[in-house]
Amino acid sequence: MHGGKGVPLSVHATESVSRKGLSANQLAAARAREFVCAALQGWAVPSVNGDEASTADTASDAVGATVPMAIPEELVDDAVLLVSELVTNAVMYAGTDIDVVCRLERNPDTRLGVVVEVADRHPSRGVRGGADTRRGEPGYGLQLVSALSESWGVTYRRAEKRVWFRLEAAEEDAAATESAASGPCATKPGATGRHSDTQSYDAGPSVHPAHAQGYAAEWTDRGGPSFLAETSELLAGQLDEAMVTALAAQMLVPRLADWCGIWLNMPGMGLQLSRVWHADEQRIPPLREELERIPPPSAVRIGGTPWPWPESAGVAHEGGSAFAFPLIARDTDQGVLLLGRAGQSQMTDTVVRMVQDVARRVAQAVYTARQYTRQRRISAALQRRQLPATLASIVGVDTAIVYEPHGEGQTVGGDFYDIFPRGENHWCFLLGDVQGKDPEAMSVTGLARHLVRLLAREGHGVESVLGRLNVAMAEESAEAFALGTEQSGSRFLSLLYGELTVDPGVPGAHCTVATAGHPPPLHMCADGRVEPASVPQMLLGIDEGAEFRAATFHLAPGETLLCVTDGVTERRCGNWQLDDNDGLADVLRQGMGLSAKALAEHVRRAAHDFGTGPVEDDLSVLVLQAVAGEKTCARRP
Numbered sequence: 001m002h003g004g005k006g007v008p009l010s011v012h013a014t015e016s017v018s019r020k021g022l023s024a025n026q027l028a029a030a031r032a033r034e035f036v037c038a039a040l041q042g043w044a045v046p047s048v049n050g051d052e053a054s055t056a057d058t059a060s061d062a063v064g065a066t067v068p069m070a071i072p073e074e075l076v077d078d079a080v081l082l083v084s085e086l087v088t089n090a091v092m093y094a095g096t097d098i099d100v101v102c103r104l105e106r107n108p109d110t111r112l113g114v115v116v117e118v119a120d121r122h123p124s125r126g127v128r129g130g131a132d133t134r135r136g137e138p139g140y141g142l143q144l145v146s147a148l149s150e151s152w153g154v155t156y157r158r159a160e161k162r163v164w165f166r167l168e169a170a171e172e173d174a175a176a177t178e179s180a181a182s183g184p185c186a187t188k189p190g191a192t193g194r195h196s197d198t199q200s201y202d203a204g205p206s207v208h209p210a211h212a213q214g215y216a217a218e219w220t221d222r223g224g225p226s227f228l229a230e231t232s233e234l235l236a237g238q239l240d241e242a243m244v245t246a247l248a249a250q251m252l253v254p255r256l257a258d259w260c261g262i263w264l265n266m267p268g269m270g271l272q273l274s275r276v277w278h279a280d281e282q283r284i285p286p287l288r289e290e291l292e293r294i295p296p297p298s299a300v301r302i303g304g305t306p307w308p309w310p311e312s313a314g315v316a317h318e319g320g321s322a323f324a325f326p327l328i329a330r331d332t333d334q335g336v337l338l339l340g341r342a343g344q345s346q347m348t349d350t351v352v353r354m355v356q357d358v359a360r361r362v363a364q365a366v367y368t369a370r371q372y373t374r375q376r377r378i379s380a381a382l383q384r385r386q387l388p389a390t391l392a393s394i395v396g397v398d399t400a401i402v403y404e405p406h407g408e409g410q411t412v413g414g415d416f417y418d419i420f421p422r423g424e425n426h427w428c429f430l431l432g433d434v435q436g437k438d439p440e441a442m443s444v445t446g447l448a449r450h451l452v453r454l455l456a457r458e459g460h461g462v463e464s465v466l467g468r469l470n471v472a473m474a475e476e477s478a479e480a481f482a483l484g485t486e487q488s489g490s491r492f493l494s495l496l497y498g499e500l501t502v503d504p505g506v507p508g509a510h511c512t513v514a515t516a517g518h519p520p521p522l523h524m525c526a527d528g529r530v531e532p533a534s535v536p537q538m539l540l541g542i543d544e545g546a547e548f549r550a551a552t553f554h555l556a557p558g559e560t561l562l563c564v565t566d567g568v569t570e571r572r573c574g575n576w577q578l579d580d581n582d583g584l585a586d587v588l589r590q591g592m593g594l595s596a597k598a599l600a601e602h603v604r605r606a607a608h609d610f611g612t613g614p615v616e617d618d619l620s621v622l623v624l625q626a627v628a629g630e631k632t633c634a635r636r637p
């Protein structure tokens with residue numbers, strides 16, 4: 001039964017209440033288990049005396065004639081299991097401080113009941129993974145809550161969200177014969193059942209070794225499917241192998257083991273210890289040192305290979321069982337997973353099967369992360385070839401480039417640029433934009449840039465370079481369409497291309513420039529006048545027979561030529577674009593007097609500041625600025 005607005009409590013009830021605050025970290029679930037165990041173990045089940053009731057802030061007996069009776073072991077097991085799942089859910093999906101309330105109830109009309117509440121400070125984030133969810137999102141333990149509890153629900157308040165469940169004892173009279181000391185929360189001699197900042201702390205379930213094997217098997221039977229679904233969800237989104245092993249270790253401990261170690265098979269290095277985790281964090285460093293001294297065997301069986309119990313794992317006088325499982329994905333050896341459980345001579349078949357399923361998921365996640373890393377390295381290597389490593393220095397002209405590719409993780413997008421020498425006292429510059437932002441666009445940038453360099457160094461002028469590049473783009477697009485790799489006309493190229501010639505003894509530079517489907521460059525004179533330096537013309541790759549015309553002018557000392565891609569001019573703010581009403585010219589005038597580098601940054605910042613949202617396109621700015629008063633001379637860059 002699924003409740004909805006709070007914990008249903010009888011007015012005529014005897015109850016005891018205990019509360020604990022937890023920080024949202026990897027130890028929260030373990031501390032919640034310890035708290036519930038200690039609370040339920042510390043309470044005796046009272047007989048009800050009329051309408052009397054009491055509430056205590058810490059674990060205590062209720063008012064009334066009390067008969068020393070232990071709470072049924074099965075009830076405690078279920079409470080420990082469910083609070084662990086709910087706290088884990090709160091840590092993963094809310095991430096705020098957590099309050100856990102444990103309440104023992106008994107009234108004349110109902111059986112013994114235990115109510116547990118888990119509260120977080122994130123009321124706006126809904127509970128995920130409930131039994132009635134329609135989105136199929138796996139959550140932590142809500143399916144278990146629905147299956148095991150008598151009633152449960154979620155209470156939303158202004159500043160918090162509480163998920164609660166109520167459990168009832170199936171056979172109260174059977175509890176009278178149980179000894180409290182033999183229950184599932186029994187602690188080791190000398191332990192208090194409470195955690196302090198100074199004492200050693202076992203973050204795993206507070207289960208006596210005699211019951212540990214049964215507890216793990218029971219948890220596996222009940223929570224296994226949910227746990228595997230959650231494991232798959234968390235690991236599937238990780239593209240860093242170190243993060244994969246970190247998550248896997250913290251999910252396995254303490255649910256299936258008290259400690260674990262994960263080795264990864266590194267190319268050329270063999271097995272390397274990637275992650276060590278222990279329910280008691282103080283034991284992690286010595287355990288790591290011991291595991292580093294003893295590498296796993298070369299052959300590890302699918303069903304688990306026994307491993308000598310390390311002394312640094314703790315409870316040496318009781319010992320335990322440790323088994324190594326291979327991490328295999330796509331028939332490749334990714335590494336080894338080692339799990340240890342104190343107080344057990346062996347793992348049950350149920351637990352082994354669960355670990356095998358987890359190991360397969362971990363191995364696949366590591367494999368996927370490595371494939372992603374490999375592809376990123378290949379992409380980075382290819383991208384480095386798309387843009388020039390350095391820009392040529394132009395005598396008497398200060399140059400600067402700002403380049404921001406839009407694609408996440410990309411160093412090169414659809415925009416490209418270049419400045420290179422062409423013979424004595426001649427330089428060429430270009431700024432282009434390929435339609436799209438995918439890897440196909442990136443491949444076209446490399447083709448266009450290198451072809452422009454080749455044509456320019458063979459002696460073709462500005463108009464000829466654009467004409468021949470246009471033919472090449474049209475042919476490439478037609479071939480791609482014939483092969484079925486692209487739609488007809490799906491690859492167009494806009495390009496701004498120009499040449500600068502420096503005459504020794506004459507300040508400034510002679511400039512020839514043309515644009516094809518590209519925002520025209522802006523020429524700012526020394527007196528602040530701003531004019532377009534070219535006329536609009538057709539995109540490259542549309543019409544194989546298109547002709548192009550170039551404009552010529554003198555770039556005098558103190559004058560600037562600003563070249564941008566449409567990521568700047570079409571930057572939006574509502575229905576407005578940055579270049580509406582000559583907005584880019586205004587930005588350029590506002591930067592008058594700045595150096596080339598400072599002016600390029602000024603334009604970039606203006607583009608970012610124009611809109612409130614993120615930039616949705618590649619953004620490139622090229623500034624050419626004739627240096628005032630500098631003596632020019634003929635020299636090779």
